[in-house]
Amino acid sequence: MTRLSALLMGVGIIGHGQIVKGLLILLCEVAFIIYMIGPGAANLAMLPSLGDNPGGEVWNEAKQVYEYMEGDNSQILLLSGVITCFVIAAFIALWVLQMRHSYRLQVEKEEGRHVPTLVEDIRSLFDSNLHITLMTLPCIGILVFNIVPLVYMISMAFTTYSKEDEHLILFDWDGLNQFARVLNLNGNIGRQFWQVLRWTIVWAIFATFLNYILGMVLALIINRKDTKWKGFWRFCFVLSIAVPQFVTLMIMNIMLQPSGAINVLLQNLGLISNPLPFWTNANWAKVTIIVINLWVGIPYTLLQVTGILQNIPVELYEAARMDGAGPVKIFFSITLPYMLFVTTPYLISSFVGNINNFNVIYLLSGGGPTYVGDTAGQTDLLVTWLYKLTVDQQYYNLGAVIGIMTFVILTVVTLITYRNSGSYKNEEAFM
Template sequence: MKRRKRMGADYVAPSPYSVKAALTKGDIFTKLSAVVFGLGNIVRRQFVKGVALLALEIAFIVFMITSGAGYLGKLPSLGDQEQGKQLVDGFWVYVQGDNSVVILLYGVCTIVACLLFVYLWTISLKCAYKAECLARKDGKAPDLKSDLHALTDQKAHQLLMFLPTLGILVFTVLPLIFMISMAFTSYDRDHLVLFDWVGLENFGKVFSTGNGTVSARLFVQVTVWTLVWAFFATFLNFFLGMFFAMVINRRTTRFKGFWRACFSMSIAVPQFVSLLVMHTMLQPTGAINRLLMQWGWIDQALPFFTDTTWARVTVIVINLWVGIPYTIMQITGILQNIPADLYEAARIDGANWWQIFTKITMPYIIFVLTPYLITTFTGNVNNFNVIYLLSGGAPVPIGDSAGTTDLLITWLYKLTVDKNDYNLGAVIGIMTFIVLAVVSLVTYRNSGSYKNEEAFR
């Protein structure tokens, strides 16, 4: 009872059908299910479930025999046979060598398959033991119809989350493990087919004091600018969007729909189109510089993308034009859902507009939008489109692989796509993940949305 109170109202007691219970209390068929998957279910006439488990076991064994074991065997060396040619009957025949990328990819997939097989092993034991217990209690194990009914009722969450979980595993977890593994190899422009494990050598390059493709100086420079960019891109959009949303939402403001539509026009235009247009207009010979010189306001072209300060301010300002409409939509919905009684009571108590804003409006908005702000900050750290399409990272100092407006994500792109240094790009990807994880977790766990979920219910 104390444990239930400590865990809260949503506490769910652990299942009595555990692996330990199956191995210690189960009968011979339940224990043999650890070797022959589904045997305990088949014996108790749960044929569909038992055959499905057995089929999955056979499929895994066949996969390991035909290819999985081979990839696992080559994984420690990542292959050693180079592509070459040999003379056969007077003709040169090319012999295909090992491909380290394929070996690494399939090796990672095989390891994940092995982990899933272990999970399947636990399921086989649990299902067999559960069937045994229910058969002992009710005289027979649940049939297929009962299992399907339970799957759409008590276990509906498992059914509904199966495909999303599978998608996360295939499209997020596997690529992430593959990328992390790549950071410990020599997969670069000089080793595109065959490469080896190099341990922490790539991390040493990123944090070195030399003048190579990557260095500690360059990493710190890009990381600091990434965080500065994300901060301004997030909070300038937030506060300016909140200001415009509150102005439009005022009772005295007329044509509210018209003003909201005007701000939303940038959303209707594909972002890459508008950014490329702005990139062209802000060039030294672009429309903006030409007009300013024709009007006599400037004598020479403004260095929008050739000076570091100008370039950084430019991308932040252009991002405001792109991002503010989204914030206006978010905050407009919140403002329209703040109870009018709160404002009325505050006015009766003599509160002025500033007190109403700081004590009612702002706390309410911050409470509701904290997860959104964290998500937006994360998105801005990885905001590839605005930087790459607008400035391309320019200006780029001579000898550096990253420009002064490059973010970690655009730097990663240049290292991999432009320079083929996939190992260094993987290291940057890992560091980006660490920065985002730390900032997001610390911020969210210290926010009111996390500490006091019931505050505005």
């Protein structure tokens, strides 16, 4: 019976007494075969060529007229090809599962144990198998709206899908050419890639560590024994998180324009005669962004570290004070190492978040200033460049390559820091 179910799925399960479950699995197989004979095979067949019929007027002998024939649309063909691959993978997974299940039922029967009935199975879904009930829907959501789109987007990196040479409707596989273009230092795209990459990393380091350290110092100052109105100070800082980020960022953008409020204020006070070039000069823009990000980020750090700071053993501080250490020394030799040890995972995720920080850049500087002929501005991060390349300029293949490169960089950074972090190497250092 179990062997037969390699061909006719579910038969083994039916044979061992679980009729409804077996029939459902058999039904899945029938549906799969119908799908594969119908659109599935066609989708797979089109996947290698991605279609090459441009469409247009075709002479119809019978009617003696030119008829408009719809051409192939590579983008849809690629998507349906990818989906078909996922359907096949799901089918294989189902096959393996039912084989295993059938075998287990057989063993149970041979040993004379009780085979669960349908009612018992359903009941177990709310008891020992509750995780299946709870996680099925979220997993389907993630598969369909995250994993499938990601694979689809990644596959675009290996095609000619872009507005260059009019490859927006019909495109072909292109191998690693786009990767070569991006990594080539001498080409136009390659030069921009390295420039964007450099700024992305500088930005992520500044944004992560400045926010972290300054936020911690602020938290320590507020938590000092002699500081009064602690709640009030905390409220002032936290208020800026409470206002939606895109609102404050857009306001900052307007306030720092050449004729915006800040320049007006400074000019009225007589401190400057010409408006400061906050967004029009590349270096000014970079510094401005990092400083504004302090405004955005420090309150978050404040919120997150306040609780943890209070967990630092008091004895450590007392011992240090006995040895005559000043507040600065105590911060660098006790507070900071302790915090780094405990919050490495948080630091990693905030570094990742900063590399992928779309809002701050897009809403503040829009990636500008941009030099003529470039697709990337001077303050563009990889993500905002990815956005511009795909949504605005329709260089989908280049955009996909940039996305993959971002992923690779993040993976490397995460693995290295995690491996070298105290909490990974020595879990008990501070316990």
